[in-house]
Amino acid sequence: MKYSVVIVENHTLLSQALAELINGFSRFKVLYSCRNGEELITRFKNKKYIPQIVLMDINLPKMNGIETTSILKKEYPQVKVLALSTERNTKKILQVLQAGAKGYLPKDTEKRILEKALIEVQETGFYHTKDVTSLLLESLYAKKENNKILKEREIEFVKQACTEKTYKEIASDMCLSPKTIEGYRDAVFEKLNLKNRTAMVIYAIRNDIFTP
The missing domain is CATH 1.10.10.10 (Winged helix-like DNA-binding domain superfamily/Winged helix DNA-binding domain)
Structure with a gap:
């Protein structure tokens, strides 16, 4: 049985490339792609379009990845979100993780790392690189201060x-x-x-x- 994935990415060529890449992984299949969070939430009204994992860009038109992730956490908690973005702003990365994303990856991530991240998100519930872990720890310490x-x-x-x-x-x-x-x-x-x-x-x- 393959795990289902939905891609939320507003750049068509990148979305198609990601779909082809993920469909090449032995344990995953892409159900469909969306250009923004608003389109995704609309699709979710039909249960057959609800996947196990959403690969979410942060910067999206109409409804961005942070807003969408927050809605998914509240209304579809069984769906795991993995953020994939060119965003390097630590504040936004923290925001999407705090909104409910189970991990964050930059778009220049290697193929094997993406596959590993998808597997860990599905099987363990999260995936964090060393950089993101450090960022979360620093944020937690700052909040306590x-x-x-x-x-x-x-x-x-x-x-x-x-x-x-x-x-x-x-x-x-x-x-x-x-x-x-x-x-x-x-x-x-x-x-x-x-x-x-x-x-x-x-x-x-x-x-x-x-x-x-």
């Missing part, structure tokens, strides 16, 4: 902000003024480089500050 720079009351505020309470209700529960709560919010956003409350909640869950 970020937690240390939050004051005790700021951490309490973050926990409260992870609930459905309004900022006004949080202020009341913490016996503080709404203006002080706004100050906590702005300080946390600046310290952790966050842009909104949703990002703060995600950060809190990922760093064990809050458990839903």
Whole structure:
């Protein structure tokens, strides 16, 4: 039995080349290819088009690889995503891994490495090169350090902000003024480089500050 693969790549020639390459592997077959995440999600509405592995580019039109991976993790958790991209931006690589990708490979990867990665993703659940492992460890260490720079009351505020309470209700529960709560919010956003409350909640869950 061969493992099924879907390719999400907006460059037709590369997509065709990848399909030919993967179909040459003894343990894999390509079901079809998509040009973007939006097309993939539409295809998934028919169960027969849901593969075991999605080979996902990061930079895609309409719906990029990070957004698509996040949706797959939530709605199709049985599907394993392996990111394959020319992207060298460490932030984006981390984002796609945090979104749920089981591994990342650059597009100039050797044929044998691609086959190995597909096998390991399917059989062990993930594949990380030494570079990506180092990147993940550095990110984890940095996040723990970020937690240390939050004051005790700021951490309490973050926990409260992870609930459905309004900022006004949080202020009341913490016996503080709404203006002080706004100050906590702005300080946390600046310290952790966050842009909104949703990002703060995600950060809190990922760093064990809050458990839903």
